[in-house]
Amino acid sequence: MAETQTYRNYRVLIVDDDNDVLSLLSAWLTQAGFEVVTAKSGEDAIAKIAGTNPKLVITDLYMDGMSGMQLLSEIHKNNPLFPVIMLSGQAQIPDAIKATHLGCSAFLTKPVERDDLVNQVKHVLRLTRDTESDDGFAKNIVYRSKQMADLLESARAVADSNVTVYISGATGTGKEIIAKAIHEASSRRDHPFIAVNCGAIPEQLLESELFGHEKGAFTGANTRHEGLFQAANGGTLFLDEIGDMPLSLQVKLLRVLQDLEVRPVGSVKTFPVNVRIISATHKDLDKAVKAGEFRVDLFYRLKVVPLHMPALAERCDDIPVLAEHFLEKYAKQNNKKKKHFAPDAMDYLISSSWPGNIRQLINVIDLCATLCKTNTISLSLVKTALQDEPREIQTLKQTKDACEKNYLMSVLRITSGHVANAAHIAGRNRTEFYKLLGQHNLDPAQFRFKKES
């Protein structure tokens, strides 16, 4: 009942020249709690938008007179961000792509299912919850993808224990943010969380930085330094880029983890420490172990609970919410009005490969927000910003693979994870399509919208 009252504020205009479709979709959305207005043509819809002020338009693609595509363009002349869902009886990729590029929020294929339609409407109107966290865990982490939900579920499960956590993932994916979320959800939250980048500190300084030193322990050691292990006592020490730690220090770290005490450089005394270790690296530590660059005993002591941070391209569902978040942050920091991405610009952001991950996304968003002179950031500006981002030249195979994966993700997104429709659009049979998804490690379920409980 509460749901009905909430959605009553959302008026939806349905446009179709088939009375049976209009009646059916109206019945479904009315039952779901929305207020519904109908129009039998594009021309009728234009008149009704002015008179009824709907929040969303759902239109058939093929109609006599004004087509759904023309209606979309007409609506976006006045408001380029107005949400429009397109319905079509034929899943043709050129139509779906054109509609998406014209700023259509979603493309559904008839016969449409009731749940698909209602969920899509809620999603477009942003009525679905963006995250599954409901107990404050990782409340500062912006996401809505299944990959992140799964990762955070694992992180939450281990948070309130002393177990050692190892986070793998590419540079710029936000490994430290997960480490901090784990710390803040643990009983250690009132004690320090200290992060140290093992790769950024020269070898000779890292030992005293971690374990401390006595006054006069070495030239320049004019005062006693307690070290990060003691500073983090009772709390969490985040050892970032652990894969870059020199072998000579790895053995000393192992001893601390085994004995739970540190001996500062130049000291004869040891000090007990109660520190939880979370480590992370962008390197493949399995390979480093095999190559003799990383101690196997330390590796297994650190990797008690392994978590993997997905690359941004693997969690592209999060890009719209992340973009909104960083645009808002930029606006606040620079005391400016918040800008928005045009739908086709957002589509481009979603389908880009993001080798620099979140860090690159932030740079691109800041650049766009700085250079954009209007409220809406255009596709051309996004392309310019992405081209200006330095990136490594990839091999032809890498480029082809990335392009194929992006294409598959686009098709799955357009069809909301409906494999038969996606395969049809891609011009493959379902078996071939599943094979392709397997090659790129794509799960169609990740593109389906969550149903609210």
Place this chain on the structure above:
Amino acid sequence: MSQDKIIVHIDRDLEDLIPVFMENRRKDVENLKSAVIASDYNTLKSIGHNLKGVGGGYGFARITDLGADIEAAAKVNDIKTITELIDSYADYLGRVEVVYQ
């Protein structure tokens, strides 16, 4: 053809819409037959397309299937198959019985 009733279970929420929906489907049969006589493949394709889009939504998956087949046959001007499909469609409409649940 069999004279047995075909029971279709439909959501009670759609009860008010079904009489009009079924009336429109019976009109489809007449329109399809007229289009066959006129060899009007565009109309055949269009009606088939609409049936495909709307049948399943109301709970009549068979109508969606028949609509898809009529549309496909109209695309290749296969009048024999279209005629058979229209007969199947008319037979289905004659035997279908809706049970609301």
